[in-house]
Amino acid sequence: xxxxxKCRYITAFLLxxxxxxxxxxLNVCIGSVRIVFPDIVRALAGQEINETVTRILxxxxxxxxxxxxxxxxxxxxxxxxxxxxxxxxxxxxFVLGISSGAKMxxxxxxxxLMGNGIRVTSAAMILGAFIGAMISMGFVLLMSRxxxxxxxxxxxxxxxGYICSAITELVVTFANDADIVNLHNWSRGSFSGMTxxxxxxxxxxxxxxxxxxxxxxxxxxxYQLGDAYARNVGVNLRFLRVRIVIFSSxxxxxxxxxxxxxxxxxxAVPHLVKRFLRTTEPILMIxxxxxxxxxxxxxxxxxxxxxxxPTELSISTxxxxxxxxxxxxxxxxxxx
Amino acid sequence: MENYYFITKKMCVGYDxxxxxxxxxxxxxxGEILSIIGPNGAGKSTVLKSIAGQLRLIDGTVYLGxxxxxxxxxxxxxxxxxxxxxxxxxxELKNCRDVVATGRYPxxxxxxxxxxxxxxIVDEVMELTHITDIRxxxxxxxxxxxxxxxxxxRAICQxxxxxxxxxxxxxxxxxxxxxxxxxxQEMREKKGLTVIMSLHELELAKIVSDKILCLKGEYVExxxxxxxxxxxxxxxxxxxITESSFGGNEKFLAYIRGIKATKK
Numbered sequence: 001x002x003x004x005x006k007c008r009y010i011t012a013f014l015l016x017x018x019x020x021x022x023x024x025x026l027n028v029c030i031g032s033v034r035i036v037f038p039d040i041v042r043a044l045a046g047q048e049i050n051e052t053v054t055r056i057l058x059x060x061x062x063x064x065x066x067x068x069x070x071x072x073x074x075x076x077x078x079x080x081x082x083x084x085x086x087x088x089x090x091x092x093x094f095v096l097g098i099s100s101g102a103k104m105x106x107x108x109x110x111x112x113l114m115g116n117g118i119r120v121t122s123a124a125m126i127l128g129a130f131i132g133a134m135i136s137m138g139f140v141l142l143m144s145r146x147x148x149x150x151x152x153x154x155x156x157x158x159x160x161g162y163i164c165s166a167i168t169e170l171v172v173t174f175a176n177d178a179d180i181v182n183l184h185n186w187s188r189g190s191f192s193g194m195t196x197x198x199x200x201x202x203x204x205x206x207x208x209x210x211x212x213x214x215x216x217x218x219x220x221x222x223y224q225l226g227d228a229y230a231r232n233v234g235v236n237l238r239f240l241r242v243r244i245v246i247f248s249s250x251x252x253x254x255x256x257x258x259x260x261x262x263x264x265x266x267x268a269v270p271h272l273v274k275r276f277l278r279t280t281e282p283i284l285m286i287x288x289x290x291x292x293x294x295x296x297x298x299x300x301x302x303x304x305x306x307x308x309x310p311t312e313l314s315i316s317t318x319x320x321x322x323x324x325x326x327x328x329x330x331x332x333x334x335x336x
Numbered sequence: 337m338e339n340y341y342f343i344t345k346k347m348c349v350g351y352d353x354x355x356x357x358x359x360x361x362x363x364x365x366x367g368e369i370l371s372i373i374g375p376n377g378a379g380k381s382t383v384l385k386s387i388a389g390q391l392r393l394i395d396g397t398v399y400l401g402x403x404x405x406x407x408x409x410x411x412x413x414x415x416x417x418x419x420x421x422x423x424x425x426x427x428e429l430k431n432c433r434d435v436v437a438t439g440r441y442p443x444x445x446x447x448x449x450x451x452x453x454x455x456x457i458v459d460e461v462m463e464l465t466h467i468t469d470i471r472x473x474x475x476x477x478x479x480x481x482x483x484x485x486x487x488x489x490r491a492i493c494q495x496x497x498x499x500x501x502x503x504x505x506x507x508x509x510x511x512x513x514x515x516x517x518x519x520x521q522e523m524r525e526k527k528g529l530t531v532i533m534s535l536h537e538l539e540l541a542k543i544v545s546d547k548i549l550c551l552k553g554e555y556v557e558x559x560x561x562x563x564x565x566x567x568x569x570x571x572x573x574x575x576x577i578t579e580s581s582f583g584g585n586e587k588f589l590a591y592i593r594g595i596k597a598t599k600k
Binding site: 087215217218221222224225226227228229231232233234235236274278279280283 | 385388389390409410411412413414415417418419421423424425426427428429430438439441442444446447448449494
């Protein structure tokens with residue numbers, strides 16, 4: 001490998017790592033109650049500090065920041081997989097309607113279970129979201145067989161998204177429940193209210209998926225060359241495609257189940273990371289996208305919490321402000 | 337070196353189960369060059385895709401040596417056969433050397449990282465194909481002719497026994513056309529590489545090929561040595577060229593006759 005390239009990769013990964021740590025602790029420190037950094041260190045070391053601060057740290061800030069780190073990474077990774085799959089730079093779980101499909105089924109499950117007085121578990125949420133994601137993905141795949149045009153594919157994804165959102169709204173409107181507020185907040189996308197229980201489940205599911213995706217980096221790199229060349233070097237295209245679909249759906253499902261649909265991260269982050277690394281090699285892009293997604297979401301969540309404090313913005317409001325211009329930039333670049 | 341044959345038995349190719357060309361019986365000794373010629377739309381690319389295992393055969397069998405091609409494992413086949421199709425290779429943010437190196441895929445481990453030996457082979461092949469000077473250039477920014485040479489290097493880098501090329505010389509100027517074909521001949525002599533390709537340039541097909549396959553219509557029109565194919569009026573028939581084709585323009589007709597006349 002060329003020396004310059006190696007330097008670039010190492011620097012990029014270092015910066016991404018530092019970015020994750022920096023924004024993670026910033027997220028833990030900043031909020032309605034400001035916590036100073038030494039207190040966090042003390043709390044993490046198990047030393048005695050102010051009771052309220054300890055509670056805020058352990059019950060609210062740390063699980064939330066950890067969840068943002070994990071889900072943000074997963075979101076960018078899902079976007080990267082979908083972009084590779086469709087060879088479409090503006091594909092992502094949100095634009096293709098996969099998030100909305102997951103949201104719809106989760107809303108149905110929640111309303112049904114709550115209506116019958118059953119507690120909704122993380123597992124049920126993820127399963128529901130996965131089914132929803134697969135339904136949308138199925139539609140998108142059907143469409144992609146009929147249309148080869150990449151903008152039309154995105155348009156059809158957006159339409160699927162609208163249909164699913166409409167159904168979700170309908171369900172939410174008719175669900176006459178005290179939990180409706182929760183449901184409403186969640187369906188707009190938010191990282192608030194994360195518990196350690198949630199974090200445990202997402203950490204297990206996402207880390208396993210991440211490893212599985214990382215192990216695909218070799219066939220993915222051949223897949224990027226085009227079907228004929230991938231097949232020629234011995235890639236089993238069908239098996240690879242099935243795996244990409246399943247893993248990107250699991251990732252999208254996990255995000256939706258815990259934080260609701262979040263827009264633009266899936267498209268914007270892989271592009272920024274690609275420009276940053278100046279490579280498309282999956283073996284580098286997969287971990288870099290994950291870290292990039294974490295940084296981006298930690299940054300956006302920080303703004304969502306603080307801009308209009310004590311009111312919290314929905315996370316998509318913030319991600320759209322920073323993500324949408326990136327998408328425009330991509331499209332302008334494509335036209336050239 | 338053992339005698340290694342490329343054989344097709346009753347091969348029938350086409351798309352969506354609709355046969356385009358039927359009952360193809362081809363046989364090629366190891367280390368020979370087979371060119372496919374024929375008018376546009378005759379099915380040259382279809383035949384090449386089918387031979388390469390990229391398109392399901394409608395009927396019949398293709399043998400590589402003793403083995404039935406469709407029964408070979410994908411990774412085994414990848415070490416024996418490489419392709420250069422008209423389909424564009426996507427190479428975002430890759431320089432020419434990166435593209436050539438993708439040919440090493442079947443030989444690398446789980447994560448696809450090139451070994452020292454792989455790196456050496458990549459450099460060697462780039463030397464052989466005379467593209468060392470553009471090694472650092474972005475693949476997306478070089479000319480179509482240069483791309484074609486990089487793609488040939490990529491195919492050779494895969495260290496195949498047989499290489500399938502679809503109109504490989506189309507974008508090349510005359511110097512590079514000749515250079516391209518001479519590389520193939522060099523590979524054939526040195527490594528016993530078997531080549532199957534479609535060519536538009538009849539005069540080139542005539543001088544580089546050991547066998548020529550003419551396609552037109554539902555069945556193999558003709559299969560034989562260049563001497564056999566270029567004898568008599570066959571080429572005119574194949575391409576539907578008659579005396580009146582060019583309004584009787586003598587110069588054009590002389591050109592056609594010239595292709596037939598020059599001895600190998």
